[in-house]
Amino acid sequence: MSSEAEPVPGSPAWWGNRAPAPVYRRGRPPVDVGRIVGTALKLIDEVGIQALTLRMLADALDSGTATLYRHFNSKDELLALVADRVLGEVRVSREELHDLSWREAVTVAAEAFYGTLCRHPQALPLLAAQVPVGPNGLRGRERLITLFLSHGFPIDLAARAFTAVGHYVIGFAIQQHGPGTPHPEEHSQLRNYYNSLDPELYPATTAAAYELTSVPLHEEFRFGLDLLLDGLEKARGQLPAGD
Amino acid sequence: MSSEAEPVPGSPAWWGNRAPAPVYRRGRPPVDVGRIVGTALKLIDEVGIQALTLRMLADALDSGTATLYRHFNSKDELLALVADRVLGEVRVSREELHDLSWREAVTVAAEAFYGTLCRHPQALPLLAAQVPVGPNGLRGRERLITLFLSHGFPIDLAARAFTAVGHYVIGFAIQQHGPGTPHPEEHSQLRNYYNSLDPELYPATTAAAYELTSVPLHEEFRFGLDLLLDGLEKARGQLPAGD
DNA sequence: ACCTGAACACCGTTCAAGT
DNA sequence: ACCTGAACACCGTTCAAGT
Numbered sequence: 001m002s003s004e005a006e007p008v009p010g011s012p013a014w015w016g017n018r019a020p021a022p023v024y025r026r027g028r029p030p031v032d033v034g035r036i037v038g039t040a041l042k043l044i045d046e047v048g049i050q051a052l053t054l055r056m057l058a059d060a061l062d063s064g065t066a067t068l069y070r071h072f073n074s075k076d077e078l079l080a081l082v083a084d085r086v087l088g089e090v091r092v093s094r095e096e097l098h099d100l101s102w103r104e105a106v107t108v109a110a111e112a113f114y115g116t117l118c119r120h121p122q123a124l125p126l127l128a129a130q131v132p133v134g135p136n137g138l139r140g141r142e143r144l145i146t147l148f149l150s151h152g153f154p155i156d157l158a159a160r161a162f163t164a165v166g167h168y169v170i171g172f173a174i175q176q177h178g179p180g181t182p183h184p185e186e187h188s189q190l191r192n193y194y195n196s197l198d199p200e201l202y203p204a205t206t207a208a209a210y211e212l213t214s215v216p217l218h219e220e221f222r223f224g225l226d227l228l229l230d231g232l233e234k235a236r237g238q239l240p241a242g243d
Numbered sequence: 244m245s246s247e248a249e250p251v252p253g254s255p256a257w258w259g260n261r262a263p264a265p266v267y268r269r270g271r272p273p274v275d276v277g278r279i280v281g282t283a284l285k286l287i288d289e290v291g292i293q294a295l296t297l298r299m300l301a302d303a304l305d306s307g308t309a310t311l312y313r314h315f316n317s318k319d320e321l322l323a324l325v326a327d328r329v330l331g332e333v334r335v336s337r338e339e340l341h342d343l344s345w346r347e348a349v350t351v352a353a354e355a356f357y358g359t360l361c362r363h364p365q366a367l368p369l370l371a372a373q374v375p376v377g378p379n380g381l382r383g384r385e386r387l388i389t390l391f392l393s394h395g396f397p398i399d400l401a402a403r404a405f406t407a408v409g410h411y412v413i414g415f416a417i418q419q420h421g422p423g424t425p426h427p428e429e430h431s432q433l434r435n436y437y438n439s440l441d442p443e444l445y446p447a448t449t450a451a452a453y454e455l456t457s458v459p460l461h462e463e464f465r466f467g468l469d470l471l472l473d474g475l476e477k478a479r480g481q482l483p484a485g486d
Numbered sequence: 487a488c489c490t491g492a493a494c495a496c497c498g499t500t501c502a503a504g505t
Numbered sequence: 506a507c508c509t510g511a512a513c514a515c516c517g518t519t520c521a522a523g524t
Contacts, residue, residue, distance in 0.1 A: 031508095053496085053497070053498090054497085054498065054499085055496090055497080055498090063508090063509085064508080064509050064510075065498080065499080065509090066499085066500075066501085066508075066509050066510080066511095067507095067508060067509065069498095069499070069500080070507080070508080074498085074499085075498065075499090125368065125371075125372070128368075128371060128414075128417045128418060129368070131418070131433060133433070133436060138440070138445060138448065141448055142444075142445045142446075142447050142448045143447075145447035145448060145451055146446070146447040149447055149450075155450060155451050155454055156451075156454045158447075158451060158454075159451040159454035159455045160454070160463055160466050160467075162451075162455075163455070163463060163467070164463075164466060164467035164470060166418075167411070167414050167415045167418050167467065168410070168411055168414060168467070170414055170418060171371075171410050171411060171413055171414010171415060171417065171418070172410045172414060174371045174414065174417070175371060175374070175409075175410050175413065175414070190374060190376070193376060197381070201385075202381060202385045203385075203389070204385050204386075204388035204389040204392055204401075205381065205384055205385045205388060207392075207398060208388055208398050208401060208402040208405075211398055211399045211401075211402035211403070212402045212405075212406070220403055220406060220407075223403050223407065224403075224406070224407035224410065224411070224471070226474060227407060227470070227471045227473075227474025227475055227478070228467070228470045228471060228474060229474070230470075230473055230474035230477050230478075231469060231470025231471060231472070231473035231474050232470055234473050235470070235473075274489095296515085296516070296517090297516085297517065297518085298515090298516080298517095306489090306490085307489080307490050307491075308490090308517080308518080309489075309490050309491080309492095309518085309519075309520085310488095310489060310490065312517095312518070312519080313488080313489080317517085317518085318517065318518090
C-alpha cells in the first residue's frame with residue numbers, strides 16, 4: 001500500500017516528478033495519482049472498462065477532467081497505472097512458498113494471480129494489452145523467475161516457463177471473464193445454444209455441450225495449469241543435472 | 244470464402260434476415276455484409292482496432308454511416324462478425340490431419356490458428372473478448388473436439404483439452420501482439436528496460452533479460468504448447484483404456 | 487422502398503481564464 | 506502557481522428528408 005512502491009523509469013511509471021501535492025481544494029479531499037487510480041479501478045469494477053469516462057472519474061473525485069490531466073498525459077497512461085494497481089493486489093508471501101516444492105509454489109502463485117484477475121474481471125483487457133512493466137508487474141516477474149531459478153531451473157527454461165505460465169493465466173482469465181461475459185447465467189445460455197445446434201452438422205460440439213459449459217471455472221483452470229506443470233516437470237527432468 | 248458459411252441462430256449471427264440486396268447505387272459497388280466485414284478487417288489490420296471509425300469504414304465503402312446500420316445493429320455486432328471472419332481464415336484440411344497422431348494433428352491445428360492470429364494482430368482483442376459462437380468459430384471447435392474424440396479421448400477430457408489449447412493459443416497471441424506492441428523493435432526496447440533495472444533489486448529479471456526478450460516468438464509458442472501436450476499425453480495415458 | 491445528410495448526445499483533450 | 510469552465514474536434518447512433 002502507501003506510496004505505490006518505487007518510481008520506475010520507462011513506460012508508464014515515470015510519475016515520480018508529476019504534479020506536486022495539491023494545494024487548495026478546501027473541504028474536498030485532495031486529488032493525487034493514488035486516489036485517481038484507485039477510484040478508476042473501483043469504477044471499472046462497477047461499470048466496466050468500456051463505460052469508464054474521464055468525466056465520470058472526475059465527478060467521482062469531485063473534480064474536473066482538466067484537473068486529471070495534471071497527473072497523467074492520456075487516458076491510456078491512466079489505464080496502464082490501473083493495470084499495475086491490479087497486479088499489486090496479488091499477495092503471495094515469501095514464507096508461504098518457502099517450504100513448498102517448485103510445482104506447489106508455482107501453483108500457489110498462479111492461483112493467487114488468477115484469483116486477483118477474477119476479482120477484477122472488467123479490468124482484464126488492460127492486462128492482456130501489454131507487457132506489464134510497472135513496479136508491481138516487475139515485482140511479480142522477479143519473484144516467479146527467482147522461484148524457478150532457486151529450484152535449479154536454468155535461466156532460459158526459467159524465463160520461458162515464466163512466460164508460458166503467465167500467458168496461460170491471463171489468457172484463461174480473459175476468456176472466462178472477458179467483456180462479453182457480464183452475467184454468470186451465460187454458461188447455461190451457451191449450453192442451450194450448443195444444444196440447439198444441428199447434431200448432424202455439429203456432432204462433437206453437441207455431444208460435449210455439457211462438458212464445454214458446465215465444468216467449474218476453477219477446476220478447468222487447474223486442469224490446464226497442471227498440464228503446463230506436467231510439461232515443465234518433464235522438461236526439467238531431461239536436463240543434464242537436477243538439484 | 245463465398246457466402247460466410249451458414250447463418251447460425253443466436254449471438255451475433257442472426258444476419259440471415261438482414262437488409263435485402265442493395266438496389267440503386269449506380270456505378271458504385273454494392274454494400275453488403277460481406278464487403279463491410281472484409282473492409283472493416285482490412286482497416287483494422289492497417290490502422291488498429293482503436294482507430295477504426297464507422298465514418299472511416301463508410302468512406303472506404305463509398306457510403307455513409309447511416310447506411311452501415313442497415314446491416315448490423317451496433318458497432319459491437321460488426322466487430323463480432325469481424326472476429327468470426329478472422330476465424331474463417333484458419334484453414335486446416337481434413338486430409339492434412341488424417342495420417343497424423345493426435346499430438347501432431349493438434350499441433351498443426353494450433354499452429355494454423357496461431358498463424359492466423361499473428362496475421363491479424365490488431366484484431367486479437369476481438370477474439371479474446373468472448374466465446375466465439377459464429378459459424379467459423381463453431382466449425383473450428385467442432386473439428387478440434389472431433390479430433391480428440393476420434394483418437395480415443397473421453398468426452399470430458401476432449402472438451403477440457405480443447406478449452407485449454409484454445410485459451411493458450413489466444414492468450415499467448417494477444418500478449419505477444421497486443422495493442423501495446425505495434426513495432427517489432429519493442430523487444431530490444433523491453434530488453435534495454437530490463438537491463439536498466441537495478442540488479443540488486445531485480446537480480447532474476449536482469450539476469451534473464453536476454454532470455455525474456457530475445458527468444459523467437461514462434462519458438463516460445465511451441466515451447467508452451469508442447470508443455471500442454473505433454474500434460475495431455477499424461478492425462479490420456481492414465482485412462483483405464485486407450486486405443 | 488431503400489438510402490443518407492445532418493443532427494444529437496457524448497467522448498478525450500486542450501487552453502485561456504479564473505482564484 | 507495551481508486549478509478548471511468552457512470550448513474543440515470527433516465519436517457512435519438516429520431519423521427525417523431525400524431519391
